[in-house]
Amino acid sequence: MPSNFEIxxxxxxxxxxxxxxxxxxxxxxxxxxxxxxxxxxxxxxxxYKEGGLKxxxxxxxxxxxxxxxxxxxxxxxxxxxxxxxKKKAPVDLSSLTSVEGLGPKSISRLYQKLGIKNLAxxxxxxxxxxxxxxxxxxxxSETKILxxxxxxxxxxxxxxxGDVLFLGRGIEERLERLPEVEKAMVAGSIRRxxxxxxxxxxxxxxKKSKKVMDYFKNMTEVAMIIASGETKSSVKxxxxxxxxxxxxxxxxxxxxxxxxxxxxxxxxALRKIAIEKKLKLNEYGLFKVGKxxxxxxxxxxxxxxxYRALGMDYIEPEMxxxxxxxxxxxxxxxxxxxxxxxxxxxxxTQTEWTDGSDSIEDMAKAGIKxxxxxxxxxxxxxxxxxxxxxxxxxxxxxxxxxxxxxxxxGGKIKxxxxxxxxxxxxxxxxxxxxxxxxxxxxxxSVHSLFNLSEADQTARIKKAMVxxxxxxxxxxxxxxxxxxxxxxxxxxxIVKFAKKTGTVLEANADTNRLDxxxxxxxxxxxxxxxxxxxxxxxxxxxxxxxxxxIAQARRGWATKHDIINAWPPDKMKSFLKK
DNA sequence: GCCGTTTTCGGCCCGACTGTTTTCAGTCG
Numbered sequence: 198m199p200s201n202f203e204i205x206x207x208x209x210x211x212x213x214x215x216x217x218x219x220x221x222x223x224x225x226x227x228x229x230x231x232x233x234x235x236x237x238x239x240x241x242x243x244x245y246k247e248g249g250l251k252x253x254x255x256x257x258x259x260x261x262x263x264x265x266x267x268x269x270x271x272x273x274x275x276x277x278x279x280x281x282x283k284k285k286a287p288v289d290l291s292s293l294t295s296v297e298g299l300g301p302k303s304i305s306r307l308y309q310k311l312g313i314k315n316l317a318x319x320x321x322x323x324x325x326x327x328x329x330x331x332x333x334x335x336x337x338s339e340t341k342i343l344x345x346x347x348x349x350x351x352x353x354x355x356x357x358x359g360d361v362l363f364l365g366r367g368i369e370e371r372l373e374r375l376p377e378v379e380k381a382m383v384a385g386s387i388r389r390x391x392x393x394x395x396x397x398x399x400x401x402x403x404k405k406s407k408k409v410m411d412y413f414k415n416m417t418e419v420a421m422i423i424a425s426g427e428t429k430s431s432v433k434x435x436x437x438x439x440x441x442x443x444x445x446x447x448x449x450x451x452x453x454x455x456x457x458x459x460x461x462x463x464x465x466a467l468r469k470i471a472i473e474k475k476l477k478l479n480e481y482g483l484f485k486v487g488k489x490x491x492x493x494x495x496x497x498x499x500x501x502x503x504y505r506a507l508g509m510d511y512i513e514p515e516m517x518x519x520x521x522x523x524x525x526x527x528x529x530x531x532x533x534x535x536x537x538x539x540x541x542x543x544x545x546t547q548t549e550w551t552d553g554s555d556s557i558e559d560m561a562k563a564g565i566k567x568x569x570x571x572x573x574x575x576x577x578x579x580x581x582x583x584x585x586x587x588x589x590x591x592x593x594x595x596x597x598x599x600x601x602x603x604x605x606x607g608g609k610i611k612x613x614x615x616x617x618x619x620x621x622x623x624x625x626x627x628x629x630x631x632x633x634x635x636x637x638x639x640x641x642s643v644h645s646l647f648n649l650s651e652a653d654q655t656a657r658i659k660k661a662m663v664x665x666x667x668x669x670x671x672x673x674x675x676x677x678x679x680x681x682x683x684x685x686x687x688x689x690x691i692v693k694f695a696k697k698t699g700t701v702l703e704a705n706a707d708t709n710r711l712d713x714x715x716x717x718x719x720x721x722x723x724x725x726x727x728x729x730x731x732x733x734x735x736x737x738x739x740x741x742x743x744x745x746x747i748a749q750a751r752r753g754w755a756t757k758h759d760i761i762n763a764w765p766p767d768k769m770k771s772f773l774k775k
Numbered sequence: 776g777c778c779g780t781t782t783t784c785g786g787c788c789c790g791a792c793t794g795t796t797t798t799c800a801g802t803c804g
Binding site: 215221222223224225226227229230257258259260261262263297298299300301302303332333334335337338341551552580581582583584585586644645646648 | 776777778786787788789790791792793794795796800801802803804
C-alpha cells in the first residue's frame, strides 16, 4: 500500500513529465495535489478506506481525475498513466531535477538530444563537452551542471532530518505497540537530530525477537530485506532509506542506546575515559575488569548510570559530537540547553496573503495548538513578485485584518504584525521605513542575487542590519540542504555585527533550510548574539517545523536565554529594536 | 487538471535573473 510520501512523489513526477512536454497548467495542478497529499495528517489509504473516492476528492487540489489516479495506486500499487509517461522519457527525474539550475525543460532536451537518463550520463556528457554544443546551452551551463553534480555527490544520498524523523518515530510507535516489545527507540543520527540522515537505527527490548523481526520485515514500506537475523535485521524502504533494527537485552539497553546513538567520536572519547578508570565500555555495558580478566558489569541499563559511573553528567544526544561536551560534562559545567516545549512564540510565518496556503486566523490557531503565546505574520514584500509580495498599501490593510483576528480570538494568542522584507541589491529594504516602523517584527531576507562576491553580500546584509527597523535577519545564509549551497557570506563578520547592532539572527526551522546551521548557532551563543527559532511555516501544519528548529538550537548548545522567542512576549518585544 | 462561480467554462501569483541570445526561454520559489 503506497504511503502519502510515495503517492506525493508520483504526483510530483507526473507534473514534471507534463512540464517536459510543455503541457500548460496541468503541471501546476499535479504539483499542488502532490503537496496536499504530502501534508495530510492522515494516511491516504485510511481516508480511502473510510470514505472512498469521495474522500479523496475532498483533499484540496485533488479533483475527479487525480482522485481516480490515487485510487488506482491504492488498489493496484501501480498507475498506468504514470508508467506511460515514464516510458516516453525514462529519466531519473528526482536526481536530475536536484541538480541546481536543471528543470524539466532542460532535462527533456538533454534526453532527446543526448539520451541522458541519469546523473552518470549527465556527468559523462558534460565532461566530454557535449552539452555546450547543444542549442540553448553553453559553456557556462556545462560548468554549472558539473558543479551541481559535485555538490550532489558531497551530500551523498543522505535524507533530510525532517523527512525521516517522523518516519522513524512512526516505526518506533508501531513496534512499541507489539505485545512482544518492552521498549522501542530510534537511535543513531536521528536521535542526535543531525540535519541529514544516512540510515535509521532502531533499538528494541524484547524476549521474543523473532516475532519482532517478522513484523519489521513485513512492514508495508519495506522494499527489500538486506539482512535478517535473530538480533539484527536490515531493510531498504521504497524511498531508498535503509533501516536497521537491533534487539537488545534489558540490562544492556542503556549501553546499546549510547553505542548506537553515537556519534562515533563521542563514543571513542567515552571509551577512553573508561579505560583511564580501568573500566571497559561497549554496547553491552560498562565493566570492571578484575584479575584474570573477569568482567563485572557496573552499569548498562540506562545511559544516565553509565555517564554517572564515568564521573560525568548526562549529555543530551544532540550534543554528542565530541565538540567539547565531554570536558564540560566531566567538570559538571554543561549548559542547560533549550527544551522541546520551551518556545513561547514563532516569529516567522507566511499566509495566503502571499505564498502561504492558510489564512491569518488558521495560522494563529495552529500557534494556539502548538502551545504558543504569540505568532508573527511575516508575509513577503513586493520585490518577491512571484509570491505576490505585499506593497505598502497591502501591508497596511493586513495590519487592520490582524487587529480584527486578534479581537476575534480574544487573547488566546497574540498575533504580531510583521514582514519578511526583501533586502535589495544595495542593502536597502523593499519597504520604506515609514511602514517598517509601524510593525511589531521586521525580518529581513536575501532572496535574490545569490552569487554576489562574499564582500558584497556581507556588506549588503550588514547594511540591512544597520536599519533601525530591522529586528531579525531571516535564514541568514540562504542554503537549501542537499539542493543549494549557502551564498558566500562572512558569517563571523555577520555575527560580530549582529552583536554590535542588536540584531537577532534566525535559526530557521524549515526542513530544507535549518539556517543558521548548528555550528553557526554555537558561534552566536558564544558571541552573545540572540537567535530566534522560527518555523517559516507556509501552512498551518508547518508550524510543527519548530521542533526541528529547537533540535538545531540544541545542537548549537543554545539555552532559553539565547533564544528570544523562548521568552515571554513583553521581554521578547523589549529586546527588539524600537 | 482544479476551482469557483458572475456555476459547467475561463482563468490559473507574475517578475527578476541568467545564460543564452540579439529577443527570449528556463529556472527560481
